Every structure is written in C-alpha cells, then in structure tokens.
Amino acid sequence: MNFITFQETTLRNFTQAVFKKIGCNDEHAALATDVLIRSDLRGIDSHGVARLSGYVRLWEKQRINATPDIRIVHQTPTTATIDGDAGLGLVVAPFAMQVAISKAEKYGSGWVSVKNSNHFGIAGYHALLAVEKEMIGISMTNASPLVAPTYANERLLGTNPMCYAFPAGKYPPLVVDMATAAAANGKLEIAQRANKSIPEGWVQDANGNQATNPNELKQGGSLLPLGSDKDHGSHKGYGLGATVDILSAVLSGANYGPWVPPFVSFLEPPNDPVGDGIGHFLGAMRVDGFRPVQDFKDHLDNWISRFKSAKTVDPKHQVIIPGEPEYTFEQERKKAGIPIIDVVVNDLNELASKLGIAALSIP
C-alpha cells in the first residue's frame, strides 16, 4: 500500500469540480466538499474522498438528486422535519443543522429529523457546526442494514452512528462520534484487504456463530452491536442503534431497519419502502441556556485535565479525550497535507476521466 500526500486545496478543488460536474450548484459543491475533506483532515479516511465515486455512482443511478429542493415540511418553534428531496446527505444534513441552530438561537434548543436523504459523511462534522456557535451539537443517522440485534440472525440495523459534541475552553471540542456496532465496516475492510483475522465479537457468520474471518460479513454474516454478545451488553448497543433508527427515520418518515436503502449502487433498494430515503437526526442546545458559557468551558477543561492525567494501566497509553486524536490529525494534515492511499487516487482519476474533468495532479 502506497500513500500519496496531497495538499488540502488540491483535494478540495478536485472534489468541488466533481460535485459541480454532476450538477450541484457552487454552494452545494463547496459544502459537500467541505464535509468530505474535513473527514480526511480528521483522519477518518473511510468517510472522505474515498467515498466520492460512490456518491457519483448513486447519482448515476438517479438515487441522488444533485439539485434538491430541501424544505421544512413540519415544525414547531424548536422542532422540525425536513425533506431532503433525495439530495446528498453532505448538503442536507448541514442545512438541517442550520435550522436546529437558528431555532436554538431563538428558543434555547432546536431539533430536526430528516427524511429522504443520503449518506451524510462523518457525524462529527454536523455536530461541530453547533459547537462553533457555543452550542452542544448532536447528530445521528441511520444506514443500510449490516448489524444483527442481539439473538437475531439477520441484518436489521445500520452501524447507526451517534455524535455528541461539546465546546471546551483551552482544549479542543470534546467530540464523541461513534458507530453503535462493535466495529464499523471500515475496520473490516482493512482486515479484508490485509487478509487478516479479526477479534471475536465483531462479526457473526451466516449461521450466527462468532467469526474471525472478516469475509464472513460478505457471505451472509452480520456485524454485531456494541457489546458484542448478550453477556457483554450487546443488547445495549442494539438499543442505541434502535434509538438512532427511530429518531432519524420513524420520527421523520424515512426508511428504517431492513428497509434502509444501501449506500452501494450495485445493490437495489428494497422494493417495499416504508418511507423516503435514509434519515438523520440533528440537535443544538445553547450552552448559555443552562449556565454561562465560560463556567461550562472552565469545568469541561477541568474534566478533561483530570481524565488526561488519570493513572493508567500501561504508561504507553494515556487516557484519550474523545475527539482529541481527530483534532490532532486535523492540525497536522492542514500543514503537512493529506495522505491518500494509491487505490483511492486511481479510483478518483478514473472518476475524473469518466466525468471529463482534470485528473488529480500528483505532487
């Protein structure tokens, strides 16, 4: 595996050109690009430009609408349901979060459930939009079914991530951004490529037995919920995945459970949909709706200091503050550039050739 390091701007210009070429207006192209590049900057390589050709394939299949009319279809002062009009989740979710933020500005909090959307990138991006406004940001999305609930031998839930982001003072924002499965699909793909076995507790095979071969997922197996098995609390991971599914889709009118359309274009969506597209849930709460912002930040800083200096099992591993590794990546990669694996670079350049735009210039 070889990596080629690109400056952020090079990747931005390329990605924006792709989104414009499929018909996104300038604003939407810039926004969708920002979500993907920020993922790469933050070290979450699985959700950045590596997915770009996947979005384009969904657009080719007319499952993504490049010129959506995103609109509020139901609301109260602090709640809303948004119809994403089959747009890119990368555009629909930030729109929805802005609605949540403006409701919070007026009334203290804002909550938006979204239907008829698509994959929204990293949950953290959207939650951090609220943090910039001195708010607590919450974001969730459902996703195509890969996870078997406790006792099930069937994929009924996506890896359904949830994110909570909090503004700190002298420290970077504290960002809990997690799939509700024991291990997200990206980790399996890495093991599949490297032909390595995986720990028990990530996957069950087609018969519902624990599997250590990462390919079992492609052969009728399922991912397992956070907790891995009943003894270790997999019913809790299942409950969290269910919560995300209900807030994102049962509440908005999107598809849920096994009806969520797949992200990959070669799999067709179920032919008996129970709603529109996939769903998200976004929320914002003003910190100063509860206490003065500086008081909150001082105490969150104190919380972070205390946890960072905790006694550890092994001196090589300090306690990690949620969101800190991503923040460190972001500072480094903004300066040193973003390493992209060669298979992704090739994929992007095939995409460029297909769309008739300039290839990525190799530095």
Added chain:
Amino acid sequence: MNFITFQETTLRNFTQAVFKKIGCNDEHAALATDVLIRSDLRGIDSHGVARLSGYVRLWEKQRINATPDIRIVHQTPTTATIDGDAGLGLVVAPFAMQVAISKAEKYGSGWVSVKNSNHFGIAGYHALLAVEKEMIGISMTNASPLVAPTYANERLLGTNPMCYAFPAGKYPPLVVDMATAAAANGKLEIAQRANKSIPEGWVQDANGNQATNPNELKQGGSLLPLGSDKDHGSHKGYGLGATVDILSAVLSGANYGPWVPPFVSFLEPPNDPVGDGIGHFLGAMRVDGFRPVQDFKDHLDNWISRFKSAKTVDPKHQVIIPGEPEYTFEQERKKAGIPIIDVVVNDLNELASKLGIAALSIP
C-alpha cells in the same frame, strides 16, 4: 435465598410511611414511593425498595434533604437548570421532567439539567413521564465513580445510565434504559452473593488486568465501559459515560467524574467538590413536533413487529424489544404481587423498627 411476595399496595404504604417519617411531605413521599415501587414492578429489583434504607442512611448523614426547595436557577424557553437543594433524586428528577414537559407543550421540546440532587432511581421512570404525554422522553444521570475509562487504572465515571423512551401504538412503549458500563454493579452483587465467577470484560483488578472474580471490584478494581476493551469498542462506552456526565453535571454545576459523591453513606464525599451533589439530564420532545402522532405510532409498531419476527440464531431466543421485558413484569406483578428477597425484607423491618413505624406485614 427466599422470596416473599407482597401486594403492590402493601409495599407502597410501607415505603410512603418511611418517607413521611423522615420528613417528606405527602406529595413527595407518594412520588418517591412511586419511583421505587415502579422499579420493583418492572423487575428492576436492584433499584426498588431494596434501596430504601440506603436513602434513609444518607438522610441521617444530612446528605439528603427531606424538605428541599427545588427551583429553576437559569432558563430559556426550552432549557433550564434546576437546583435540587439536596433533595431525593426520586423527587427532584420528576419535578425536572415536568418542567421539560411543560416547555415541550409550549415550544415543541424541553431540556433540563439538574444539580444538587441524589440518586434518582430507574432512568426509565422519568423518561416514561414524557411518553404518557405523547412525547419522546430522555433521562440520564451521573453516579459515583466505579468505571475506568479505556486505558485508565482509576475509577473516573459512574455506570451513568441513559434512557430513551418512545410511545408506540398497539405495543408497549419502546424503552432503551441502560448503564453505559459493560455490566452494572447489580450484576456483580448477584455474583458476589452467589460466589460465582463473572465473564472477562466486566471488571479489571487493581492492576488493570481482566478479572473474573467479582470481589476484585471491592479490592481496588474497576468496572469496564460498555465494549469491555479497546478492540471491542470500550472507548465508545467510555464516550457515552462521558456524555452523560457532561450533560448531567458539567452543564448544570453538579459534581462530575471522580468528584461525584458516593451513594453509600459509609463513604464520605470528596472534600474538594467541583459542584453541588450529583447531576441529571432530562428531555422531552413532542412527537407531533415532527409528524402526526398516529403516523409515528403506526411506523414504530411496524418497526417492532419486524424486529420481533426476525430470523434468530437460536429458536429459544426471540429478538427482544427494548422495554418489553419490563412491561411484561409490570403487568404480571401488578396482579401477582412483587417478590422481595428475604434479606431485603429483614432490612426493611430493621428500618421500620429504627424509625418506629409498623413493620411490613408478612402475607
């Protein structure tokens, strides 16, 4: 172990007499009783009348105020911070949820962070108050430190439960009510009493090694977050526990992390508090703030039907809908009575004798 079965009313009258005897007014005594009895009805025996003498011991130490002046100290139309005045969490949390509900009635949603409180019983009780009003209920609380974050060899978080409750149509409410540790302390106590070993992944010993002896927790060990180890996502359980701690305490001005005062009266609270008492976080969102209630219920019923009928690994274990076992217990125990283990009956009658009230009449 022997169980004695009491009618609900017998336990209610007894519990109410205890709370009145320590100085609670009639309303508070009835409310605190309702929280405990509902826990026993729902089969969560660890959080019901088994805890009654624990609350009284904290009152004896003047760490619980039986006549609190519970008040809103900061608010916007949809957010509030409440000072529980060191009252019973069993009374403070329902008060806070009523504030959240009345804000939601006006503006669509309501969110309340609580400081200066005590143990609030089962999280599900409070969330279900919102469900009765056709709202989604959310409740969380921090708790005294027992859990070591990933890589830590120190207890920094409580088992910090979170609960999400949703109104269904023909089915009972869907209630996700879970500790963010791999196994809650109650499960360990059962293993300790039975002198049985526990699975790896629940506890680490004083050196940070995986332990299967449940007594290691009392000998300097720690509970582990949901996920159990880094490979299986313990950083996610740690992140969830952190989220509960921040929303409940950093946001309200309660104690957080290792500063949370212990529930047991024989351990003194830290002498360098960073806030007041323990903290909770409660929220309510009107379902019809997003879509008509009947549409939501119809789809949630469909979700539940689909999951209940899922293909299973083992025909003996159907997929369980979160909250369904507790609902079944509640229907059964309302009719057949509540079985209480003899050690708890003895404990309650010692309490009666100490307080000078009538003993529980053994049926």
